[in-house]
Amino acid sequence: MNQEIKKITILPGVDKLGKEENFEKIEIKKGEVVAIVGPTGAGKTQLLYDIEKIAQKDTRSKREILVNDKIPDKEWRFNPKRKLIASLAQSMNFLTDMSVENFLKLHLGARGKRTRQGLIKEVIKEANEITGEAISPEMNLLNLSGGQSRALMVSDVANISISPIILIDEIENAGIRKEKAIEILVEENKIVLIVTHDPSLALSANKRIIIKNGGIVKVLNTALKEKGIAHYLNWIEGYSLDIREKIRQGKEIKNIEIYCEPIKSKKLT
């Protein structure tokens, strides 16, 4: 059970009309971000389902999923206590009436991990890097803003959830620094799948899978130019968030910044 997921491989199945998918295999390594794009009802959910169930040609799509290049143990598929995919759905609010700190302790408890003061601080610290409005441990979950809730959810999934694969469903319009959010998830060596229509997110991914009619029709590796465009889009959004914060703090906005720092080269893994 301690077996680590280093890589998942998707082998082709068939689309809704029974036509075979036209690709050899898709490999997703840990620490990679993959965007899944396509019109509503195209079959994005089916792909996620196949991955979650580690399909062995036994789902509707007849796809096959390999873990670390092998057919995985049944344990991975049927153990009720584990879930391969943790998801950040569109929900923007918590329902639990509790302080941030106690809630994180409760979540750690549910995971069977020992509470470590340091870890909870780290979760909150990282959440604060994603949102502009600082979260403190004694705040009540119900009083957090949409952006704060979202930031805390991201940081919690990155640090506390043991699921190795994170699915993000439409993170846009959340009032958070998306680029930072994805960075935190990737740092924790998760495989990140993003279902999105948001251009900056889709182009930030390492690759994107295009789905049509229930089948994967194309896999694109993000081109260097596209990465640059994504970086620029993210900068604009981040800048707009900065202004938003300044306005909230009662400051006057006198001039507009036009300089976007060039893309930082990242270490190749």
Next chain:
Amino acid sequence: MKFVIFAGTPGSGKTSIIKYIINELKDNFKLFFTKFDCLHTSDDEFISRKYKIPASKKLAGELCPDHYTALEIPKLIKENQDKDIIILETAGLCLRCSPYIKEGLGINVLDITSGNPERYGPILTQADIVAISKGDLISQAEREIFRANVLKVNPKAKIVEVNGLTGEGAIDIAEYIKLCSDIGKEKLHLKHSMPSAVCGYCYGNRIINEKEVHQRYLAGKELKKIVPNLNCGKCGFKSCNEFIRAVLDKKAKKEECPFIKQIKKK
């Protein structure tokens, strides 16, 4: 024949997810769907029309819905000998009850926004499968906490996260249904006893008073001795208890029960 019972509080999403499950199973199995409710339902007509499978509804009315379900199960089995799977949906209402039978498959559809799972009794703790619905409304952290809490009260449960809107989880439950064993010819057993129902209030008393309720109980007991307790329905009521209540409320006459009539004639 397999016997599958879905139970859960109203609005938890039972019918929505059952629709997807029926869709998964209908091509390979002969299905029968029956819905137990208290006062009103038209889900049976909808399912019958949409998926072209036979369906029925049973309204418990004045009876405890779980008692009523247990009373009706043998009839359902008898009438549907040619079917592969009977799917029974019930609003197991008081949480104290458990409508599940040992020989069949018991599935609790549990709304994730409904609070701490420890509040639920046998409806959750005795279920073979716990289908957690509406997970998309809350955060991943809360989902994981909820899951852990469900396993605390029902460690053997197989947990499936379902979504009544998208059909997520329906394939998993359909798989579990295919794997569950047939009910066979032996006697069926309830997984959990029903709550006791032995006071004057059970015979329809509405005045809150010790004496009144005791008197109603005695009067009810007398009638209980002479009715056949077969729930044959010839008097126009679903069960003998309902008939007794009606007699005590002066809404029906003793003689309307054909058995009592025979006794009198003799």
